[in-house]
Each structure stands twice: as structure tokens, then as C-alpha cells.
Amino acid sequence: MSWEIAVERAINNNVPRVYKILKEHPYILDLAKELREAKLKVLENLDYYVDKTLDSVKRAGGHGYLASTPEEAREIVGKIVGKGKTVVMGKSMVAYEAGIREFLIRQGNEVWETDLGEFLIQLANQPPSHIIAPAIHLTKEEVEKLLKEKIGGVHEGSTHEELVARVRQFLREKFVNADVGITGANAVASDTGTIALIENEGNIRFSSISPAMHIAITGVDKIVPTLADATKEVLVQSAFAGLYPPTYVNFTSGPSSTADIEMKRVSPAHGPKEFHLILLDNGRIKASKDPVLREALLCIRCGRCHLHCPVYRALGVKWGDPPFTGPMGAMWSYVVYNDPKPAMYCAHSGNCKEVCPMKINIPKVLEYIKWKGNKQKA
Numbered sequence: 409m410s411w412e413i414a415v416e417r418a419i420n421n422n423v424p425r426v427y428k429i430l431k432e433h434p435y436i437l438d439l440a441k442e443l444r445e446a447k448l449k450v451l452e453n454l455d456y457y458v459d460k461t462l463d464s465v466k467r468a469g470g471h472g473y474l475a476s477t478p479e480e481a482r483e484i485v486g487k488i489v490g491k492g493k494t495v496v497m498g499k500s501m502v503a504y505e506a507g508i509r510e511f512l513i514r515q516g517n518e519v520w521e522t523d524l525g526e527f528l529i530q531l532a533n534q535p536p537s538h539i540i541a542p543a544i545h546l547t548k549e550e551v552e553k554l555l556k557e558k559i560g561g562v563h564e565g566s567t568h569e570e571l572v573a574r575v576r577q578f579l580r581e582k583f584v585n586a587d588v589g590i591t592g593a594n595a596v597a598s599d600t601g602t603i604a605l606i607e608n609e610g611n612i613r614f615s616s617i618s619p620a621m622h623i624a625i626t627g628v629d630k631i632v633p634t635l636a637d638a639t640k641e642v643l644v645q646s647a648f649a650g651l652y653p654p655t656y657v658n659f660t661s662g663p664s665s666t667a668d669i670e671m672k673r674v675s676p677a678h679g680p681k682e683f684h685l686i687l688l689d690n691g692r693i694k695a696s697k698d699p700v701l702r703e704a705l706l707c708i709r710c711g712r713c714h715l716h717c718p719v720y721r722a723l724g725v726k727w728g729d730p731p732f733t734g735p736m737g738a739m740w741s742y743v744v745y746n747d748p749k750p751a752m753y754c755a756h757s758g759n760c761k762e763v764c765p766m767k768i769n770i771p772k773v774l775e776y777i778k779w780k781g782n783k784q785k786a
């Protein structure tokens with residue numbers, strides 16, 4: 409089965425690399441402990457931190473919004489973007505959760521995913537199968553066939569490098585002509601209103617700098633107390649994702665600005681004229697008030713639990729409600745979609761808990777969701 413081959417290759421490429429990174433940079437484990445404490449502090453008082461973050465975004469010259477539901481998030485994005493625009497999107501699970509791409513296309517915009525994996529599943533019209541590698545289920549041979557059919561310019565037996573080069577060539581013109589860039593955020597610093605984004609491709613930097621407008625959409629669970637904590641999050645996430653050091657770390661605090669004339673800070677400069685941050689609740693604030701479910705909100709989306717889980721290896725993309733797959737997805741399908749079914753498949757191997765940088769007791773959370781699900785049925 410091609411799915412199993414693709415995941416086996418990904419596991420062989422990724423798992424030894426993470427162990428090597430952690431051995432070479434042992435300070436990451438200390439940062440992970442500190443990050444867990446910082447995130448817990450926010451989750452124990454989330455309403456306060458949401459308000460504080462929105463104030464900070466405003467102080468930095470941006471616009472901040474809290475969207476209670478995906479519908480509200482779409483309405484906010486729809487008003488900001490309007491119609492007839494070219495939109496480039498960096499990878500955002502929350503944008504997927506809120507159905508932003510399809511909504512903007514329906515509203516009459518040209519919209520392109522620019523993360524390579526997201527671009528592939530946009531072309532294939534498929535859901536993402538892993539939180540950091542959304543096209544993990546496609547083999548190289550399938551990617552070649554897909555590109556050949558949809559955009560051309562590849563030949564039989566193309567190398568990995570040739571496939572990536574073809575997508576680079578196709579998307580370059582979209583970046584240059586885009587009116588709006590939409591990204592997610594790996595962390596949001598409450599004290600400064602800064603969003604932190606990690607990437608390797610360069611697509612997020614393009615999407616957040618080249619267009620005149622940058623919209624970031626993320627969950628309220630991404631808030632951390634300070635910019636120093638946001639820095640810890642990008643280091644810990646990238647290490648546990650096996651991509652350390654990350655090629656790019658982007659910090660964005662409001663629209664572009666300069667103080668080069670008489671040291672007076674004015675905006676915009678060369679980058680975006682407008683910066684908007686949309687924080688999505690969609691069940692997260694309720695979950696933060698439940699001492700067991702709160703643990704799920706500590707997830708930093710490194711994707712490590714997937715690759716150590718026997719159930720994910722067996723079920724793959726079919727396990728969870730997209731974009732939430734794997735062990736973290738079984739927790740998040742309940743938090744966001746109130747769906748306890750993915751939790752029911754957990755076989756409690758416990759590997760996920762062992763490898764999680766946030767030390768989330770995933771089996772315990774899933775046991776609790778199973779109990780809640782059974783109570784709903786009774």
C-alpha cells in the first residue's frame with residue numbers, strides 16, 4: 409500500500425534525526441520544561457491572556473480579533489480580504505479548521521497554498537495527513553504523477569530536487585503578484601503581540617512580507633506570556649520536529665515600519681501596510697477550564713507522537729478529523745469538533761507520552777475522552 413511505504417520512509421528519515429538533535433543540543437530539554445510551565449500559566453487564565461494579547465497587537469499597530477467559531481473567523485477574513493484578490497497562504501492548520509481557503513475561493517479570490525505539502529494536497533484535493541508534513545501519505549512517484557497532471561513540467565523518474573524545483577518555479581509568480589498573505593503562528597507573545605513562525609521553505613517569509621497585507625490566523629492556545637517564551641517555543645518545536653536549526657524564524661509585530669528619518673518610527677515601510685491577527689477559540693477556551701483536557705492545549709504541533717504510534721502507522725490519514733490526525737489529533741478532534749470517536753481507537757501503547765516534548769499524558773487524556781464519549785451515548 410503506497411500510504412504505508414510513504415510513512416515508513418518518513419519515519420526512517422525523521423526519527424533518528426530527532427534523537428541526534430536532542431543529543432547534540434541537550435539545552436532543548438530544559439527549554440521544553442520551561443515552555444510547559446509558561447503555557448500552563450496562560451491556559452490557567454486564558455481569558456485574561458487573550459485580552460492582553462489583542463491589546464498588545466493594537467499597540468504594535470496591528471488589528472486583533474477573537475473569533476469564537478470558524479464561521480466568525482471566515483466572516484472576519486472575508487471582510488478584510490474582499491473579492492478579486494490573489495492570496496498566498498503559508499501552512500496554517502487553523503485556516504484549514506476554519507475552511508478559509510475554500511471560503512475565499514467561493515468569494516471570488518485566487519488562492520494558493522504555498523507550503524509544498526499543502527500545495528500538493530490542494531492540487532490533489534485531499535485532506536492533510538500529518539501536522540507538519542501534510543502530504544506525508546504521498547510517495548515520490550505519486551507526487552510526480554500529480555504534478556504532471558495538474559501543472560506539468562515534470563518527467564518520469566524525476567528526482568526529489570526536480571519535483572521541488574518545478575513547484576518553486578510555479579509559485580514564484582504567485583508570491584510576487586499576491587495582494588494578501590495568510591499565515592498561521594507557532595506562538596503568539598502576549599506581552600508584545602508578536603507572532604513567531606518557523607519554517608524551512610521560505611514560503612512563510614514570502615507570504616508575510618511580499619503582499620501589502622498580512623493576516624495571521626491561529627488558535628488561542630498558541631498564546632505564551634512573553635516574546636522570550638515564544639522564542640523557546642520555536643526552538644523546541646523545530647528540534648522535536650527533526651528540523652533543527654530551522655532555516656528561518658520569523659517574528660512579526662504589526663505592519664512594517666522604519667525609524668530611519670530622525671528616529672521617528674513610521675509605518676508602513678517596505679513590507680505589509682496592514683497586519684491582522686485572528687485568534688480562534690472554537691472549543692479551546694472551554695477545554696482550558698477542564699483540568700484534563702487542558703493538557704491537550706499544551707501541544708506545540710511537533711508531530712513526533714504520530715511517528716511513534718502503532719495506531720497511526722496502521723490507520724494513517726483515516727485516524728482523526730483533519731487537520732488533526734494521530735495521537736494529538738485524537739485529542740484535538742474532541743476539543744475542536746466535539747468528536748470522541750478518534751479517541752476510541754487508541755491502543756494505549758504509551759509511546760506518545762514518552763516522546764512528547766510537553767510531556768502531555770496523551771493516553772490519560774484519551775481515556776478521559778473515551779469516558780466522556782461513552783457518557784454522551786448513554
Ligand code: SF4
Nearest residue numbers: 707708710711713764
Ligand atoms: S502531542 Fe506532543 S508529541 Fe504530539 S504533536 Fe503535540 S507536542 Fe508533539
